[in-house]
Amino acid sequence: MSELEKIAIEKAKEAVYLDRQGSREAAIARYKEAIQILSRLISLTQSPVLHEVYRERMRQYLERLNELSDGTPVRTVVRQSTNREELQIEPFKSNIKWSDVIGLEDAKRIIREAIVYPCLRPDLFPLGWPTGILLFGPPGCGKTLLVAAAANEVNATLYTLDAATVLSKWLGESEKNIATLFSKARNEASTGNPVVIFIDEADSLTAQRYLEVGGEARARNQLLKEMDGLANKNKKEYLYVIAATNKPWLLDEAFIRRFQKRIYVGPPDTETRLQILKHYTASLKLSEDVDLEALANMTANYSPADLYNICLDAHISTIREMFENRLEEPRKISMSDFITAIEKRKPSISGELITRLREWEQRYEAV
Ligand SMILES: Nc1ncnc2c1ncn2[C@@H]1O[C@H](COP(=O)(O)OP(=O)(O)OP(=O)(O)O)[C@@H](O)[C@H]1O
Ligand SMILES: [Mg+2]
Numbered sequence: 001m002s003e004l005e006k007i008a009i010e011k012a013k014e015a016v017y018l019d020r021q022g023s024r025e026a027a028i029a030r031y032k033e034a035i036q037i038l039s040r041l042i043s044l045t046q047s048p049v050l051h052e053v054y055r056e057r058m059r060q061y062l063e064r065l066n067e068l069s070d071g072t073p074v075r076t077v078v079r080q081s082t083n084r085e086e087l088q089i090e091p092f093k094s095n096i097k098w099s100d101v102i103g104l105e106d107a108k109r110i111i112r113e114a115i116v117y118p119c120l121r122p123d124l125f126p127l128g129w130p131t132g133i134l135l136f137g138p139p140g141c142g143k144t145l146l147v148a149a150a151a152n153e154v155n156a157t158l159y160t161l162d163a164a165t166v167l168s169k170w171l172g173e174s175e176k177n178i179a180t181l182f183s184k185a186r187n188e189a190s191t192g193n194p195v196v197i198f199i200d201e202a203d204s205l206t207a208q209r210y211l212e213v214g215g216e217a218r219a220r221n222q223l224l225k226e227m228d229g230l231a232n233k234n235k236k237e238y239l240y241v242i243a244a245t246n247k248p249w250l251l252d253e254a255f256i257r258r259f260q261k262r263i264y265v266g267p268p269d270t271e272t273r274l275q276i277l278k279h280y281t282a283s284l285k286l287s288e289d290v291d292l293e294a295l296a297n298m299t300a301n302y303s304p305a306d307l308y309n310i311c312l313d314a315h316i317s318t319i320r321e322m323f324e325n326r327l328e329e330p331r332k333i334s335m336s337d338f339i340t341a342i343e344k345r346k347p348s349i350s351g352e353l354i355t356r357l358r359e360w361e362q363r364y365e366a367v
Contacts, residue, residue, distance in 0.1 A: 008037040031065045049204040091157040096148035103272035107263050110367050111150045119154045130260035131230045132241050136248040137265035138349045140305025143244040147198050156194035162201050174219035182226040194238035202243035203250035227258040248360045262366045267349050270296050276304050280311040287332035301347035313341035
């Protein structure tokens with residue numbers, strides 16, 4: 001598999017090189033070969049992220065191949081393609097509030113201490129403050145939500161950097177993309193505005209296996225370099241890098257060490273599940289027989305995201321019924337609607353996953 005990936009990258013590199021040299025026919029041949037190998041990789045890979053990355057690359061090579069075969073003059077196209085290579089990362093402001101994040105009290109406190117306090121009273125932090133935070137935990141338990149809430153509280157600009165954005169660009173551009181993003185973020189932070197760079201699915205960006213495949217190793221090294229730049233204690237800027245992963249064991253030591261805070265964002269206990277169910281049913285019409293406590297008890301291993309979807313499914317079933325039976329209004333949601341929704345949805349969290357995360361926590365947690 002990784003052999004095949006290497007060959008694909010070789011072919012693509014040659015194609016891009018020949019393309020830039022203006023050797024149309026040779027470039028076409030290489031692009032075709034790269035596309036063939038990529039399609040094979042797509043059929044072999046299990047990872048949805050890699051799947052996306054391969055597909056996107058294949059799409060770009062195909063597009064280029066078509067342009068070349070159409071006889072578009074090489075020079076102009078190369079210039080166009082340079083534009084296309086530019087990283088399209090748009091910052092955004094979040095409107096998630098802390099009260100939208102249920103449970104996770106420890107994680108909230110640690111993040112507030114690291115981000116909110118220094119922004120309010122920088123004078124109290126002569127030694128600087130932590131700028132790298134790694135959140136790890138099972139899927140759907142609030143990692144992304146926490147980052148959005150923290151960014152919102154200090155009115156920070158949020159840039160999301162995920163594997164699909166960075167790696168799906170033309171080969172060899174990944175590290176440039178990262179450098180561009182950080183320089184944009186640094187510029188903005190230098191005006192005093194807080195900026196958060198959020199590395200989602202950090203495992204797919206920095207995983208060990210990428211060390212072997214050229215472009216991504218350079219991307220990872222660039223990332224490490226940029227993060228070292230942030231650690232400068234004399235610079236009092238509010239530029240944070242927050243990374244999230246649900247497979248922290250795929251991260252390499254050098255990357256892990258760059259994060260001063262490493263926080264476990266764990267699954268909800270029964271009481272928290274009850275709070276979450278209350279939160280998501282607050283605006284719904286429930287019938288008398290709905291017992292949220294009982295539902296909380298029967299949803300061990302369900303993540304907050306699962307619980308949200310269960311509420312949604314239960315609600316939608318009443319809406320569907322309304323339309324099918326041409327009623328004026330949907331009926332109230334009953335206990336059996338919830339139970340059906342639970343039965344139809346497998347929990348996202350498993351005992352093995354938690355054990356594995358706990359083991360990693362023992363070794364690496366830093367709060
Ligand atoms: N602690 C929570 N309180 C309330 N809602 C939550 C919580 N955690 C997750 N959710 C719900 O689940 C959705 C997904 O959560 P989020 O994206 O934060 O998960 P995640 O931990 O980042 O998962 P992944 O590892 O899959 O990226 C949220 O948009 C929200 O609706
Ligand atoms: Mg997430």
